[in-house]
Amino acid sequence: MPATHHSLLDRQRLLARALDAATAEVARLGREEAYLIEQVRRAKEQVRYYEGLLVKLRRDWGKPTHLTDIVRRLG
Secondary structure: OOHHHHHHHHHHHHHHHHHHHHHHHHHHHHHHHHHHHHHHHHHHHHHHHHHHHHHHHHHHOOOOHHHHHHHHOOO
């Protein structure tokens, strides 16, 4: 059965809605990606901070030691 003008118009509207939905999803995923990148950056920053504290503790106590030993001494 040949496509009618009405069915082609319906298909065009359906495709336009699908494009709008896909565009909105791409934008949402872009925002989510930016948020996750920021979370990773902050986590790396925290790791560097705590690693620096660990280095300082080891240096201040005069010998290399394991983290569990440091925690045991503090407790």
